Amino acid sequence: MIQGSNIARLGAALALLLSAAAPLHAAEKAPLPPIERFFANPVLSSAELSPSGRYLAAISGAPGRRDALVVIDLQGKSAKLVASYQDADIRQYEWVNDERLAFDVTDKQVAQGGRFEAAGLYAVNRDGGNLRQLADRRGTSWVTENDSRISRKIQPWHTFLLDQHGSQKSDEIYVASYVYNDATEELHSVNLLRLNTVTGATQVVPRPGRVQDWTLDHKGEPRLATSSEKGITTLHYRDPATSAWRVLTSYASFKGGAGAYWPLGFANDGTLYVIANGPKGTTTVHTVNLATGALDPEPLVETPGYDFSGSLVRSGDRVLGVELQTDAATIVWFDPALQAAQAKLNALLPGTINLMSFPSQAMSDWALVESYSDVQPRSYRLFNLKTGELDKVGDAYPNIDPARMGRQEPVRYKARDGRDIPGLLTLPANGAKNAPLVVLVHGGPFTRGSHWGWKSETQFLASRGYAVLEPEFRGSVGYGGAHFKAGWKQWGLAMQDDIADGARWAVAQGYADPQRICIAGGSYGGYAVLMGLAKDPDLYKCGIDWAGVTDINVLYDNHWNFTSDLSDEWKQYGMPDLIGDRVKDAAQLKATSPIELAARIKAPLILAYGGADRRVPIAHGLRFRDAVAPYNKQVEWIAYQEEGHGWGLPKNRVDFWSRVEKFLDKHIGSGAPH
DSSP states (O other), X not given: OOXXXXXXXXXXXXXXXXXXSOOOOSSOOSSSOOTHHHHSOOSEEEEEEOTTSSEXXXXXEETTEEEXXXXXXXXXXXXXXXXXXXXXXXXXXXXXXXXXEEEEEEOTTSOGGGSOSOOOEEEEETTSOSOEEEEOBTTBOOSOOSSOGGGSOOBOTTEEEOSSOOOSSSSEEEEEEEEEOTTTOOEEEEEEEEEETTTOOEEEEOOOSSEEEEEEOTTSOEEEEEEEETTEEEEEEEOTTTOOEEEEEEEETTTBOTTOEEEEEEOTTOOEEEEEEOTTSSEEEEEEOTTTOOBOSSOSBOXXXXXXXXXXXXXXXXXXXXXXXXXXXXXXXXXXXHHHHHHHHHHHSTTSEEEEEOOSSSOOSEEEEEEEOSSSOOEEEEEETTTOOEEEEEESSTTOOGGGSOOEEEEEEEOTTSOEEEEEEEOOTTOOSSEEEEEEEOSSSSSOOOOSSOOHHHHHHHHTTOEEEEEOOBTBSSSOHHXXXXXXXXXXXXXXXXXXXXXXXHHHTTSEEEEEEEEEEETHHHHHHHHHHHHOTTTOSEEEEESOOOOHHHHHSOOSSOOOOSOHHIIIIIHHHHTOOTTTTHHHHHHTOTXXXXXXXXXXXXXXXXXXXXXXXXXXXXXXXXXXTTTOSOEEEEEETTOBSBOOSHHHHHHHHHHHHHHHXXXXXXXXOO
């Protein structure tokens, strides 16, 4: 376990590994924080204690150096790069046991279109020894140990980390083996393999149908399998005594309904906790009768006004609490001693969300703390529950100065039909009233947008003097079933009105200048940009669309250069009800198509697309660019040919947002005519 007498030197040990990262200077000479600080890759991420709590692992990066896997001995006051390469970055990892880790790799110097879909799979001891390749990277054989591959059992490229803890008491982990449809390259099912990270030997877990997702229990063993076929999702339970599968529940995959619940996790006595539709219109936490599959209707945890979103916090054989999200994250502790420790921690670190985690095998006096706020990116510390000792591990973005960021507040406003619309409002660091406003629309759209906390795009805009409103328009999830369902078949209609009503609310409250409002967003957000300029030309002075949908019918179709990665099942069983049926709703889809409305769009506009985007292929942008060209001479076209659905390379993120900065300054910023 961690020794207090040794912890003081932890920062020095880690500093040697992070020495390539330039420190934040107290006296900032630049008039504005440099754009590169917002859009670089994090210097430190994914910190996690080993099963015993003696070691800490993390992914360490720095400008000019590949991301490496770092292990810190918290007793021995030493830190070591256990996996580091000249031509690859560590993507993610997990502790196999206290002496061994498994990881995969990627290439962060290549855009998404140039990356192999396979990340490979490797295992290494915490001291850097006994490196073994466990699965191929498609198209390449690098990052292997020196032994002959002929004598090794190497899994195929479509073998991936499961992102769940196994028992962590042996050299074995569970991994996912993806099965694709040869004709369409669409994911068909996911097999589960028990993989020995030393020998490479595997055992296949029997699969009950077309499984898409697996859940391990409190002992790290496969207990649930979620299958999906023909628009129906089925949850299967594996009996611990017989290993036989039986069905717990089935429901409509995209619409939910009676019998719908989703696994949260298992208690140490085998009790299954799930998330289900609660009695007050939001999702809540319940237990399930494993013999019958019946849901206990009495909620155990509910978050009034919000759907439950979170996870169990555990250590050893105990469930310590529940981490959950409302506007921001918090942990509800079941143990009064942990509640008191949380209060002590919050007093030491005021103004931030402070999330504690513990070793998986046994409770420790030491917790790993992940802290963040609206103005501070994530940072990691170690905290002694008994003594109150607090030791810094590192920061994700050490060159971000919280004093120069904008404050963020959760807000609620009324849509024109009376519906409450949640959102986040971020004001410039000086808190200016009547500021130029960017309405930043999230993608999805049937997802949760942002939570309270530091976000690079939002804070970059705030640092340049813009207020930023991020509306959770109807159709967004996280705010109850009624809010979600109110957005069905409302692309370009009530969903669009919610966004415009948010901009007008910001003006009425004195936050925004009515003559200086721009709408921006990616994916569905890009669609909302184009529809906003068409429907509300007097409200928005400009628009910024990246990777935006330009016609719903194009989403249904394949394209000449790329096949969309939207599944046939989603197109058949989800899109017709949630977005619109191509036949029954043909008139509506035409009336809400930005391509069909291109002649109305006269405001200055950025169109940015990735040439390798399979979610919203570049055909969307090209067709709209051609349609709008006769009517609008103020369109800036940006194409990153090797990028996918968003910008993976820091240089492209910096390039794009530099262009956005100039564009906004010209049209609603200091350079705009008044």
